[in-house]
Amino acid sequence: MRAPTPHFAALLCLVCVGLAVGTAPAAAADGDVSLYQAADDVDDAADLEAAVADGSAAPAEKLVAGDGLGVVVESDRLASDLENRSGSTTERFFAALDGEADLRVVQADPASDRAAKRTRLGPENATVHRNGSTVYVLADTGGLTFERAGDDDGEPEPLRDDERYAFTFGYDLDETAADGPAVDLYTTPSEFNTGSTNWFAPLPPEEVRRSVTVNVEPEERHVARITLEDGREVTDAVGPVEWAEKPGVTLDLRDVEPGTDYTLELLHDGEVVDSYEGTVREPExxxxxxxxxxxxxxxxxxxxxxxxxxxxxxxxxxxxxxxxxxxxxxxxxxxxxxxxxxxxxxxxxxxxxxxxxxxxxxxxxxxxxxxxxxxxxxxxxxxxxxxxxxxxxxxxxxxxxxxxxxxxxxxxxxxxxxxxxxxxxxxxxxxxxxxxx
Incomplete structure (x- = not known):
C-alpha cells in the first residue's frame, strides 16, 4: 500500500490592508488578493506577519498538501468591518465572513461536466492575528473537506493532484464569482507512475526501470531506494531517461536472489512520499x-x-x-x-x-x-x-x-x-x- 502523504497541515491565509504585491481585483471591487507560500517554520500568525514583512513568504504557484499558503486581501471595507465588531480578532474576522464578506476558495479548472469543488475556512481550523490595519489568518487545514458546489448532500470530495483553486475576496459576491488569483494544489510532491501496466510488486531480478511523476521539483535530492531484507540498499537518482517521457530510475536487482523481500521507496528531499513492499520473483x-x-x-x-x-x-x-x-x-x-x-x-x-x-x-x-x-x-x-x-x-x-x-x-x-x-x-x-x- 502507498505511504501516507500529509493532508493540508498548514494552509496559511493572511489578510492585510495596504499591501499590493501581484494583486488581482475581486469580483465586487472590495478587495485585492495575492497569494504567498509560507515557510515550514511559521507556527503562528505572528510568524506569518514577520515572513511577509521580511519577504521570506514567496509568491505561491505550486503547493503540496501541508505547505503553507498566504492569502493577502487589500480591503478598506474589511478593515472598517473588523474595527466595528467585538470579540477576539478571530471572532471578528469570521463574523464578517458570516455576514456580507466572503473569502471564497473555489476550484478554477473543474472538468466540463462537473461542478467546481470548494472548501471553507472557519474558527474551528483557523486563528487570526491583527497588527493595525493588517489581518493575518493562520489556518490548520488538515481537517478541511472539499465538496462540489451545489451539492445538497454535502458529500466530501478528495483533493486530487493538479487541481487549481482560486481565492476571491469581496462583499456581496455573486454566486459564480471566483476570479481571484489561483494556486495549483497536489496531494504529493512526486510518486511512482503506475499507469495501466507499471507495477511494483513483485519485481524481477533484472534492471528495474520505473518512471516517476514529479509534481513539485525538490530543492535538493530526489531518489528511489530499494532496501533488501538483508539491509542492503540499491538507489538511483530521479532524472531524464531515454525509455520514457517522464523522469525515471533504474534499479539493478540482477544479483538479488528470487524470494528476497524488499521495500521500494521514493524520497523527495529526504521524505518518503511513495513506497511499496514485495518479493523478488522470476517472470512467468x-x-x-x-x-x-x-x-x-x-x-x-x-x-x-x-x-x-x-x-x-x-x-x-x-x-x-x-x-x-x-x-x-x-x-x-x-x-x-x-x-x-x-x-x-x-x-x-x-x-x-x-x-x-x-x-x-x-x-x-x-x-x-x-x-x-x-x-x-x-x-x-x-x-x-x-x-x-x-x-x-x-x-x-x-x-x-x-x-x-x-x-x-x-x-x-x-x-x-x-x-x-x-x-x-x-x-x-x-x-x-x-x-x-
Missing amino acids: ATVTNVSVTVVNNWTAVNATANLSHGGEVRVVNEDGDRLGWSAVPPSAETHVSVRLRGSAEELVVKPAREVGADERFYAGSWTTIDASDLEIRDPLASPTPTPMDTATATPTGTATDASTASDASPEEDQPGFGVGLGVVALLATALLARRRA
Missing part, C-alpha cells in the same frame, strides 16, 4: 482458454491470463500490427476480452511485460489463430450495424516460443492501455492492495 506467464467471440458487433479474443509481474494480453496480426490489448495485474488469474480493430489473416495472442522490462514479452507460449475466414467486426468503423452474434473460433495454429520468435513491429515498444470495465476495476483493486499504509 500463462495465457489459456483462448477463443474468438463476436458479441454486440465486436470481434473479441477471450482468454484467461496469469502474469507474474503484470502487463497485458496483446493480440497482433501476421505483420505484427496490434489489433487490441487488455491490461492484467500481477499474479492474479484474470479473464480478459480483447476487442479487435483492423484486419488479419492470422491472430497471435501473447503476454507482454510491464513497461521498462528487460524483455518485451514473457517467455512461454504464444497462441496462433487462423483468421483467414474470420470477419473482424468493429462497430465504430462500420456505419451499418449487423445483428448481435455469439459465434466463436478456437486456436488452429501451433504455439510459438516467445523467447525465440521475432517481432519487428515498431508499435510494440511499450505495452498499451487496457480496455474493459471489469479489468480496470481489478487493476485498481490490485494496486490499492499492494501500496503500503
Whole structure:
C-alpha cells in the first residue's frame, strides 16, 4: 500500500490592508488578493506577519498538501468591518465572513461536466492575528473537506493532484464569482507512475526501470531506494531517461536472489512520499482458454491470463500490427476480452511485460489463430450495424516460443492501455492492495 502523504497541515491565509504585491481585483471591487507560500517554520500568525514583512513568504504557484499558503486581501471595507465588531480578532474576522464578506476558495479548472469543488475556512481550523490595519489568518487545514458546489448532500470530495483553486475576496459576491488569483494544489510532491501496466510488486531480478511523476521539483535530492531484507540498499537518482517521457530510475536487482523481500521507496528531499513492499520473483506467464467471440458487433479474443509481474494480453496480426490489448495485474488469474480493430489473416495472442522490462514479452507460449475466414467486426468503423452474434473460433495454429520468435513491429515498444470495465476495476483493486499504509 502507498505511504501516507500529509493532508493540508498548514494552509496559511493572511489578510492585510495596504499591501499590493501581484494583486488581482475581486469580483465586487472590495478587495485585492495575492497569494504567498509560507515557510515550514511559521507556527503562528505572528510568524506569518514577520515572513511577509521580511519577504521570506514567496509568491505561491505550486503547493503540496501541508505547505503553507498566504492569502493577502487589500480591503478598506474589511478593515472598517473588523474595527466595528467585538470579540477576539478571530471572532471578528469570521463574523464578517458570516455576514456580507466572503473569502471564497473555489476550484478554477473543474472538468466540463462537473461542478467546481470548494472548501471553507472557519474558527474551528483557523486563528487570526491583527497588527493595525493588517489581518493575518493562520489556518490548520488538515481537517478541511472539499465538496462540489451545489451539492445538497454535502458529500466530501478528495483533493486530487493538479487541481487549481482560486481565492476571491469581496462583499456581496455573486454566486459564480471566483476570479481571484489561483494556486495549483497536489496531494504529493512526486510518486511512482503506475499507469495501466507499471507495477511494483513483485519485481524481477533484472534492471528495474520505473518512471516517476514529479509534481513539485525538490530543492535538493530526489531518489528511489530499494532496501533488501538483508539491509542492503540499491538507489538511483530521479532524472531524464531515454525509455520514457517522464523522469525515471533504474534499479539493478540482477544479483538479488528470487524470494528476497524488499521495500521500494521514493524520497523527495529526504521524505518518503511513495513506497511499496514485495518479493523478488522470476517472470512467468500463462495465457489459456483462448477463443474468438463476436458479441454486440465486436470481434473479441477471450482468454484467461496469469502474469507474474503484470502487463497485458496483446493480440497482433501476421505483420505484427496490434489489433487490441487488455491490461492484467500481477499474479492474479484474470479473464480478459480483447476487442479487435483492423484486419488479419492470422491472430497471435501473447503476454507482454510491464513497461521498462528487460524483455518485451514473457517467455512461454504464444497462441496462433487462423483468421483467414474470420470477419473482424468493429462497430465504430462500420456505419451499418449487423445483428448481435455469439459465434466463436478456437486456436488452429501451433504455439510459438516467445523467447525465440521475432517481432519487428515498431508499435510494440511499450505495452498499451487496457480496455474493459471489469479489468480496470481489478487493476485498481490490485494496486490499492499492494501500496503500503
